[in-house]
Amino acid sequence: MEQGSIPMEQGSIPSSKVLSVKPLRTLRPLFVSSAQAPPLFTSSPSGPFPPGFTPFYPFCSNAQSPQPDQMDGVTGHAGSSRKRPPGKLRKVAKKSVGSRNAGVSFTVNHGNAFVRNFIVRCNPFSKEDGNREMVEYVLMTFDAVRRRLSQVEEAKEAPNGSIKRPDLKAGNVLMSAGVRTNMRKRTGVPPGVEVGDIFFFRFEMLLVGLHGQSMGGIDTLITRRGKVEESLAVSIVSSGYYDDDTEDKDVLIYSGQGGNPISKDKQASDQKLEKGNLALERSLHQANEVRVIRGMKDPSNTSVKIYVYDGLYTIKESWLEKGKSGCSVFKYKLVRLPGQPSAFADWISIQKWKAGLSSPVGLLSQDLSAGAEKITVSLVNDVDARGPPSYFTYSTVLRYSKSFNLTNSSFGCNCHKACQPGDLNCSCIRSNGGDFPYATNGVLVNQKPVVHECSPTCPCFPNCKNRVSQTGLKLKMEVYKTTDKGWALRSWDPIRAGSFICEFAGEVVDSPMGMQGTGQEDDYIFDTSRILDKSNKWNYEPTLLNEEIPDESAENDNIPSPLVISAKNVGNVARFMNHSCNPNVFWQLVQYEHNRESFLHVVFFAKKHIPPLTELTYDYGMSQFETRSKRKCLCGSEKCRGYFG
């Protein structure tokens, strides 16, 4: 498959082989009407808008969204090919029941957006039976609260003592606030959860109704057969705590529960045919569908465990055998039902690719970056016979033609180790409003106008946790060809929400205006002044944690000037990221110094947990002006605006 690295220098291959690739980006240069206009302005379609902007929102086109169903699966990867379960969306009923009951359940009289949002979404109906939107909402809310609790704990500012387990605390907060879904237990798929979805905490699976135990590996459902009540197994988690056999992608040999010594001074014991084990035995005879969740190590951080929903299995056999401790252990053989999208199987394939035991179909180049990145970037085309993308120079950094003067430069901290969360003597932390912007594992806590990172000029250690975006690519990326959207970007590694993905590298240009009319249309423009739809809030909700709503107006006054970047001739993997109206990635401005001058960077972070081989997309936003170049959006999401650009 490997055909050597793709040419990075012009002239090394015949020009006939440099294909004119279909534009990935359909951004068009735009005029900034007012120098005073805040560049980071975001707004709902109803405004308000700042002076100098004329917003254009083609939201009305939802009903005639040009997204054909047959687009599902065309790219042949997990992200776009997953099938929505045959849902009982019951939209009409949901609306009427929800609006009638919501006010009864929640008589909170807060006028804030979260409470309104919360009442609409977390109505009794959507708590019992979910959908994709509800599942994503619950997961985003959980992680935002968890990140905030983690941030507060690390700064040792926790108001009610220490929070050793922010995941459990966040789970507790959401449970008591009723932010959960699919509470009605069921066999089969909880609506809104998709095969291949990944989870970083047991609580996440509990909150979306995938697995209803905060610790237990076997979840059961009590059923009635005539007068007899009995429990069936509905989902299991294979976590590595017992000796399960997880070698086969379609078969799982699962151990029953119990018998493991809880502490060092306790003895192992024989497992008993009771509780979960009994339920599994009944499910063997009932042959009901059992959800299987496979826990495994995060390949890019082995101290982190990830749970992968691998779809429905049925139990084919059970037996009793002697475990390593010499005690009896129940074993259950589960076989995956055919016709489901691949999930765990992808993880096995990726392992083999990484180990060099096999290659993905259509591999054109081992490293698109030609050594520029610390980790290789694969180039794959398994949809047609064409070659690599058109020529560009791979650069990992943003190139400024002139310095970018920022009025609020602070020129670094004086910390001499790693900067410590909660240390208000650190000027970099003070620049971030006192909150350390990143929590454990380097996840961004909140979106904000600008994140201030420590710089190479700061005396703190290079491993200071406030340099997340400067450490280079950490994820194994793949640039791959789609059938309808040109080239696209995805990761072989799973990505946790809030994780750093990459910077938008390229050349800073004065204004996209220069390109107009020259016939040199630039489809690789990134412009911070484009309007984003922020209806899906990513940040944590202060009212859930009884916190005051912070006043960010002061911070907004210091928003830097618009930043326009072209990645047409120079760029990194970010130039291959496509637009989506329901994206899994967002961008964030990050500022740090170099040679005593401050520079802005556009940095991408994961909005949700992203399974391997899922296309990475972000919202390109809307030009403030009506332009001729608005393009049909091919994102395929339910809330697709129809057009973008």
Added chain:
DNA sequence: GCTCAGTCAGTCTT
């Protein structure tokens, strides 16, 4: 730098 085993506080369901 990396992996592994050990430690321990922690929360839901039955």
Added chain:
DNA sequence: CAAGACTGACTGAG
């Protein structure tokens, strides 16, 4: 209500 289910972040040895 107590028992039982096992996690996740961290620490220190190898």
